[in-house]
Amino acid sequence: MLLKFKISNYKSIQDIAIDFSFAEKKAPNRYKELNYHPFIGNDKIRVVPCLDLHGANASGKSNIVKALIVLQKIVTAGLAYDLYHPNVIQNCNDITSFELSFYFENKIFVYTLAYDSEQIVKESLASDGKIIFNIENHSHDLSNLTNSSYSAEKLKEIFYIESLDKHELFKRTFLSILGRNYANLNKDVSLAYSYIVDNLEVHESNNFPFSFVMRKLTDIDDDKKLSEAFERILALLKKLDIGITKMEYRRKKLKDPHTISPNSYENTIDKVDTELSTTDIKIYRLNYANEEVSLPFNNESLGTKKLAPLLALILYVLDNGLVLVIDEIGNSIHSLLLAEMIRLFKDKRYNKSNAQLIFTTHNTDVMDHELMRISEIGIINKTLKKGTTIVRVSDFDGIRNVTRFRKQYLDGRFSGIPFPYI
DSSP: OEEEEEEEEETTEEEEEEEOBOOSSSOOTTGGGSSBOSSEEOSSOEEOSEEEEEEOTTSSHHHHHHHHHHHHHHHHHOOOGGGOOOOTTTTOOSOEEEEEEEEETTEEEEEEEEEOSSSEEEEEEEETTEEEEEEETTEEEOGGGOOSSOOHHHHHHHHHHHTBOTTOOBOSOHHHHHHHHOTTTOHHHHHHHHHHHHSEEEESSSOOOHHHHHHHHSOTTOHHHHHHHHHHHHHHHHHTTSOOOEEEEEEEEESOGGGOOTTSGGGOEEEETTEEEEEEEEEEEEOTTSOEEEEEGGGSOHHHHHHHHHHHHHHHHHHHTOEEEETTTTTTSOHHHHHHHHHHHHBTTTOOSOOEEEEEOSOGGGOOTTTOOGGGEEEEEEETTTEEEEEEGGGSTTOOTTSOHHHHHHTTTTOOSOOOOO
16 A cells, blocks of 8 residues: 655656545544445555545646656666656756655555666665665665675675666666565565555556456456456446446457458557457447447447446456556546546445555546545645645645535635636
8 A cells, every 4th residue: 555655856846745644533433334445454554545636737746647657667677868857947956756655565665766867876665664775876785685695795796786787877776676686585675676566557547458458457368267357347337337238358369460450449459478469349239129239349439448448457456456546537537437436446345455546637526525535635736936736635624524625626725726717
């Protein structure tokens, strides 16, 4: 579960801390008997199942999502020149930094990464308050990693050989080197690396090819599992009342990519290992005679083409207790359908593994006191002096969960809205 994400000197952001804690003074009465999650976690940790980042255009909402993507990319593949985007408006220093706090396998981890235009300047990992390793300007504290097989000198040698490039610039995170190549060295390092790489599903849009999400949800070469997965998706689609009675999904191997069917979803060619394939999806609807007729999925509305794969991704996240972060989650999706997707993360029947949803949207309909709690709405603003800022509705005095805070937001009580005039 995500606990906090701090960002410094990235695009419109000067300094910001996104807090995912349950910020109300006390839990609801008899909350364990409720059919929804007022918070997720345990007696030690309580965080929100959802966080809605609301704000005007160009306030910096997307930059929060992009910052998390950049952190994940650097951990996964190393520092590249196109990942350095410092704040140039507030005249910050040259160093961009991220600090990610998360709860995983009954431990609280804090991972810190700072870098400039050339290299990583600081990297550290702590577990339950104990420093596992700290590297700053090539100064190392690796004492808590040492064992009978790996002395401090041996670990430094690994750092210099595998984390530095030929110009002796720190380009690849030590977390990734140890987590990938020395997984048995330290359990906490392996857990932290696994969490950042595998447990964060971060996306810049709600537009996913079906093949992408189906590879996550099930083995697409197993017809039985594929059928079962589509039945689960179809069951949700039926509840959302968009008129689909059945769906079929086929992946056809290709020898020549030019033979792709024009009715394939978005004419998508997938490359799995060395194999090329095309995804063919058909949907079924009832005609005037109450008979099922098949139609190419590509002929569906843009909203339906976004909704069905998004539901598949949500099921995958809920099944595995992951964190789903999506920028502009509601694009082309009706507000009532969007509300139901959010509700999946709050419903105890579906969210049994402490999954989280963090999203941005301009759709104020989801800012309803019957759907969201005051800890679950973050208001994003941007000023010339401070850059992008965040405040949650729970931070304002006198606002309770029964308050109609959507109206107050639109009235400008919390700011984070445009003031247009023509």
